[in-house]
Amino acid sequence: MIMAAADQQGEGCPAKRCGDFTISHPFWLADNKTGRSCGPLDFEVICRSNGSPVLRSSGDDGFAIIRITYEERSLRVVDLYKRNHLHNNTNSCHVPSWNASDQLGRLFRVEPINLKLVLYNCTKAEAAAVARQDRALVPIRCGNKSNAFVRAGGRYDGTDDYARYHMEGCEATVVPVLGVHGMANASNYEQLISGGFLLTWQTGKLASQISTSFRSVESCITYSLRPVI
Numbered sequence: 001m002i003m004a005a006a007d008q009q010g011e012g013c014p015a016k017r018c019g020d021f022t023i024s025h026p027f028w029l030a031d032n033k034t035g036r037s038c039g040p041l042d043f044e045v046i047c048r049s050n051g052s053p054v055l056r057s058s059g060d061d062g063f064a065i066i067r068i069t070y071e072e073r074s075l076r077v078v079d080l081y082k083r084n085h086l087h088n089n090t091n092s093c094h095v096p097s098w099n100a101s102d103q104l105g106r107l108f109r110v111e112p113i114n115l116k117l118v119l120y121n122c123t124k125a126e127a128a129a130v131a132r133q134d135r136a137l138v139p140i141r142c143g144n145k146s147n148a149f150v151r152a153g154g155r156y157d158g159t160d161d162y163a164r165y166h167m168e169g170c171e172a173t174v175v176p177v178l179g180v181h182g183m184a185n186a187s188n189y190e191q192l193i194s195g196g197f198l199l200t201w202q203t204g205k206l207a208s209q210i211s212t213s214f215r216s217v218e219s220c221i222t223y224s225l226r227p228v229i
Helices: 080-085 125-132 186-195 205-224
Strands: 016-018 021-023 044-047 053-055 063-069 074-079 108-110 115-122 148-155 170-177 197-201
Touching: 016 044, 063 080, 074 080, 074 186, 080 186, 115 125, 115 186, 125 170, 148 186, 170 186, 170 197
Parallel strands: none
Antiparallel strands: 016 021, 044 053, 053 063, 063 074, 074 197, 108 197, 115 148, 115 170
């Protein structure tokens, strides 16, 4: 279901359309012609040619926005890197070594209502052999990868014992997912990752500090670019 906020004027950034969405404060769309920024980079949204908005991240792919609710300050997003690299149609399998939270700005929070998948990239043959015997693990079906696995974890709320997901000889990555009816089946990891997860963003003092810091930096850059007369 697609939800878009009513047109409104953001603080410093005009509201703009991207497909079925209205992108407004605190989010903003960069001017494609000038490349000029008008807001904090954490809230930059890129409008793809197909009309889909993508939240900028520290990685290359970003997070596709599939729902945004300004009143609740919440987003439902899809981690594009994981969606694009962990499915049957790929020729190779790239299991990411970073968690989704590492790719997000300071003002975003992965909501505890999410569930989690744990991805494993077993770098040692012995570890991969042990993993294949674990019925809780599902092989990741992409390319010829035979040492990548996934398991369903608990709630993404910090109360789970992460030590129990440790596997000697395997790198583990935590992926938040909303699940289906509050449940996550590791065999459906492609569907779960494509379904996205829930984010919220902060407002208040910290957001104001970051925004003020951005405007100060922008003013300095603008001043330094003025021609000397």
